[in-house]
Amino acid sequence: SKEHGGYHSQIASRDDMEKWVQIDLGQPQPIAAIELHPCYDDFHSIGPGFGFPSGYRIEASNSSDFQSETFLLHDHN
Numbered sequence: 001s002k003e004h005g006g007y008h009s010q011i012a013s014r015d016d017m018e019k020w021v022q023i024d025l026g027q028p029q030p031i032a033a034i035e036l037h038p039c040y041d042d043f044h045s046i047g048p049g050f051g052f053p054s055g056y057r058i059e060a061s062n063s064s065d066f067q068s069e070t071f072l073l074h075d076h077n
Contacts, residue, residue: 009051009052009053011051015054019053022064024064028062031060031073034058034073034074036052038051038052039051039052055076055077056074056076056077057072057074057075057076057077058072058073058074058075059071059072059073060073
């Protein structure tokens, strides 16, 4: 049995609409790895990857407003 859950964005009318998720770790933390888990959905045999963006960036910052010390960790376009 496949595990349900994972990330999917809200349905959009265009595939170039920008969406984002921000996670605040509370204070600077070392990052050894980042794992992305796309949604898996059995509805109408959609399967893995439902709603997962075809292009995305992963950025980190030492400020919650991303105005200082911003780092591009991965760019998948």
